[in-house]
Amino acid sequence: MAHVISDACSSCGSCAEVCPVEAISEGDGKYVIDADTCVDCGACVGECPVEAISAE
Numbered sequence: 001m002a003h004v005i006s007d008a009c010s011s012c013g014s015c016a017e018v019c020p021v022e023a024i025s026e027g028d029g030k031y032v033i034d035a036d037t038c039v040d041c042g043a044c045v046g047e048c049p050v051e052a053i054s055a056e
Helices: 014-018 043-047
Strands: 003-005 024-026 031-033 053-055
Touching: 003 031, 014 024, 014 043, 043 053
Parallel strands: none
Antiparallel strands: 003 053, 024 031
C-alpha cells in the first residue's frame, strides 16, 4: 500500500529528497507519490513539516 500526500502539502520538497526509490515528484500545486514505485518505507512521513503524508 502506497503513501499519499494530501492537499495540505506546502510543496517544500522535503519528502522527495528522502525517498529511496524516487517515487515522489512535484505535481500540480503539491507533490505526488507514484503508487507503482512507492515501496511503503515511510521515510517521507517523518520529513513532512505539515504532516501531509499518510498511508493510503
